[in-house]
Amino acid sequence: MGKNLTRKILESHLAKPSAMNPGDEIYVKVDQTLTHDINAVMTYLAFEAIGLDRTQVETSVSYLDHNLLYLDNKTPDDHIYLQSVAKRYGVHVSRPGNGICHAVHVARFGVPGKLSMGGDSHTPHGGSIGMLCIGVGGMDVATAMTGVPMRLKMPQIIKVNLKGHLKPGCNAKEIILEMLRRVGIKGGLGKVFEYVGPGAAGLEVSERATITNMGAEMGATTSIFPGDEQVRRFMRAQGREDQYVEMLPDEDAEYDGEMEINLDELNPLIACPHQPDNVMPLKDAEKKKVQQVFIGSCTNASYSDIAKVALVLQGRHVNEDVSCTCAVSSKQVYKQLLRDGYMEMLIDAGVRVLETACGPCCAIGQSPATKGVAVRTSNRNFKGRAGNPTAEIYLVSPESAAATAILGTFATAEDILGADVAKLAEIHEPDVYPVDDSMIIKPLPEEEAKQVEVVKGPNIKFLPIPEQPTEHLCVPVSLKTVDNITTDDITPASAEFSSMRSNIPLMSQYCYHRYDPEFAARAKEMGQSIIIGGENYGQGSSREHAAINPMYLGVRAVIAKSIARIHKGNLINHGIIPMIFEDPADYDKIEQGDELEINGLLEQMQTKEVEIRDNTKGVTFKARLELSDSELEVISCGGQLRYLKKQLGKE
Numbered sequence: 001m002g003k004n005l006t007r008k009i010l011e012s013h014l015a016k017p018s019a020m021n022p023g024d025e026i027y028v029k030v031d032q033t034l035t036h037d038i039n040a041v042m043t044y045l046a047f048e049a050i051g052l053d054r055t056q057v058e059t060s061v062s063y064l065d066h067n068l069l070y071l072d073n074k075t076p077d078d079h080i081y082l083q084s085v086a087k088r089y090g091v092h093v094s095r096p097g098n099g100i101c102h103a104v105h106v107a108r109f110g111v112p113g114k115l116s117m118g119g120d121s122h123t124p125h126g127g128s129i130g131m132l133c134i135g136v137g138g139m140d141v142a143t144a145m146t147g148v149p150m151r152l153k154m155p156q157i158i159k160v161n162l163k164g165h166l167k168p169g170c171n172a173k174e175i176i177l178e179m180l181r182r183v184g185i186k187g188g189l190g191k192v193f194e195y196v197g198p199g200a201a202g203l204e205v206s207e208r209a210t211i212t213n214m215g216a217e218m219g220a221t222t223s224i225f226p227g228d229e230q231v232r233r234f235m236r237a238q239g240r241e242d243q244y245v246e247m248l249p250d251e252d253a254e255y256d257g258e259m260e261i262n263l264d265e266l267n268p269l270i271a272c273p274h275q276p277d278n279v280m281p282l283k284d285a286e287k288k289k290v291q292q293v294f295i296g297s298c299t300n301a302s303y304s305d306i307a308k309v310a311l312v313l314q315g316r317h318v319n320e321d322v323s324c325t326c327a328v329s330s331k332q333v334y335k336q337l338l339r340d341g342y343m344e345m346l347i348d349a350g351v352r353v354l355e356t357a358c359g360p361c362c363a364i365g366q367s368p369a370t371k372g373v374a375v376r377t378s379n380r381n382f383k384g385r386a387g388n389p390t391a392e393i394y395l396v397s398p399e400s401a402a403a404t405a406i407l408g409t410f411a412t413a414e415d416i417l418g419a420d421v422a423k424l425a426e427i428h429e430p431d432v433y434p435v436d437d438s439m440i441i442k443p444l445p446e447e448e449a450k451q452v453e454v455v456k457g458p459n460i461k462f463l464p465i466p467e468q469p470t471e472h473l474c475v476p477v478s479l480k481t482v483d484n485i486t487t488d489d490i491t492p493a494s495a496e497f498s499s500m501r502s503n504i505p506l507m508s509q510y511c512y513h514r515y516d517p518e519f520a521a522r523a524k525e526m527g528q529s530i531i532i533g534g535e536n537y538g539q540g541s542s543r544e545h546a547a548i549n550p551m552y553l554g555v556r557a558v559i560a561k562s563i564a565r566i567h568k569g570n571l572i573n574h575g576i577i578p579m580i581f582e583d584p585a586d587y588d589k590i591e592q593g594d595e596l597e598i599n600g601l602l603e604q605m606q607t608k609e610v611e612i613r614d615n616t617k618g619v620t621f622k623a624r625l626e627l628s629d630s631e632l633e634v635i636s637c638g639g640q641l642r643y644l645k646k647q648l649g650k651e
């Protein structure tokens with residue numbers, strides 16, 4: 001039987017032979033890495049600590065794109081460090097203003113058939129061009145940069161057969177929201193969604209990117225489209241057709257599962273607060289008064305997205321009770337929209353045009369008002385994601401967001417344009433983009449790079465190193481959480497907090513501060529402690545600070561009903577033992593402040609089952625370590641940095 005595309009790419013990157021059955025641990029060689037400014041300082045501090053002279057992968061890129069508000073010294077300190085450390089170690093830099101990492105990466109660096117790992121959960125965006133792109137924690141990126149093969153749990157590969165065509169006024173956002181409606185936020189765990197079929201062939205790269213990008217919201221390892229004629233056309237428009245490689249699944253390819261979506265049947269959808277899978281038809285949503293509309297993010301700010309927004313707004317005006325902002329995904333897209341007159345339409349309609357950056361998507365500016373209703377084209381609507389936990393965030397397509405901005409309540413493009421909505425179907429991505437790489441700093445030759453001084457301003461603090469696990473652990477529970485805790489709950493996004501990420505002693509004081517303002521002080525006072533979590537603990541952003549800060553505060557283990565994939569990896573990397581309740585009912589027996597005791601921890605860990613006694617309640621329960629053998633080795637060493645130095649003989 002034939003091979004699917006995911007398997008082909010993984011096979012061509014295997015570093016050790018494997019049968020590649022779902023669930024097997026495989027080792028792959030990584031071609032490309034990417035980082036962005038609010039996660040990357042820790043990545044490069046770790047890379048420096050490892051002691052190699054240069055990145056060992058084909059292409060490493062450091063994007064300065066998330067936090068461009070220089071409110072004080074912190075972010076410029078970070079950016080200067082990131083720029084200098086990139087020069088020192090052979091890493092490209094995409095300067096502030098060049099655009100959002102995923103959009104720029106696909107346009108300027110992505111190549112079908114390559115394997116990339118990025119320190120951002122939406123790295124799968126690159127699956128839009130037939131590349132296998134996996135979001136990981138920052139320490140994993142540092143590891144990939146050393147050139148050592150990366151471990152990966154062989155995913156199940158699910159065929160998603162797309163049929164038909166999207167109706168005018170419907171966006172690729174409808175396809176991914178429909179996927180989320182069907183499978184939910186945990187439905188992609190351990191899976192790759194491979195999109196095929198005539199409906200997939202008809203989608204342009206920017207539309208595919210909306211889908212692969214938001215595959216992260218289902219917890220998927222990644223999502224991918226074929227490297228087909230659409231990709232060739234896109235790369236030609238980027239002046240890179242010579243790098244195009246056809247990457248297709250075999251016609252008789254085998255998959256581990258199959259789904260089908262008929263695009264003709266889709267209508268505008270909306271994801272309601274506070275989870276991206278809380279999806280319903282937009283026309284059925286209660287008509288709330290909307291205070292804020294944000295059009296942008298890596299998910300939905302392509303040329304055709306914004307051009308369609310402009311056509312909905314043309315000759316109309318943003319409602320007087322709505323603040324409508326727009327951040328285009330990249331400089332080249334912005335320039336083309338300017339040339340074609342679409343930016344003028346936005347400005348005439350009263351849209352506030354922001355700089356090309358993530359900005360509001362990660363709560364860096366444009367927070368909604370108290371209990372405000374915000375409509376966004378981005379990918380996440382968790383409580384507090386927009387910077388105000390009292391606000392409600394709804395996710396829609398750019399076309400629906402524009403219509404909502406006009407009416408001041410949820411609306412579709414058809415509500416505004418009527419039969420004229422058909423004109424939206426005439427918008428396509430440009431045949432030629434105004435490519436200009438002057439905002440990309442290329443790596444220096446190796447010898448020259450060795451002379452570069454890495455600049456560490458006052459905001460760049462040390463990299464905390466976890467302690468190694470001990471034989472006997474007897475510590476209190478510093479926190480018991482509900483289900484679906486996000487990494488935003490643990491370490492909030494926003495300009496204020498993002499710029500603290502290079503300064504763990506400071507940032508850790510705000511750990512969990514919206515969820516439980518007393519947590520940081522309590523954990524610190526306890527010295528060492530354990531967190532009890534519910535289902536899907538640590539879902540959402542790949543933010544490794546959600547592991548670093550608790551580790552710094554002395555958290556030694558998290559015992560939860562389930563733990564989200566990327567967060568689990570981050571916990572392991574930073575020396576926090578992730579454990580899963582053998583019997584989820586035991587969760588109910590434990591309370592904050594209880595004393596938990598584990599005897600013979602190191603020995604028990606080797607069996608991947610640990611017996612824990614709650615001394616306060618006088619009960620004993622079991623927890624599993626759902627870890628591969630190599631993950632077990634890492635956690636037994638006290639985290640990835642200690643492990644890697646040992647491996648590379650750099651101790």
Ligand code: F3S
Nearest residue numbers: 122297298358361362
């Ligand atoms: Fe940036 Fe938001 Fe995407 S923070 S990378 S625009 S998910």
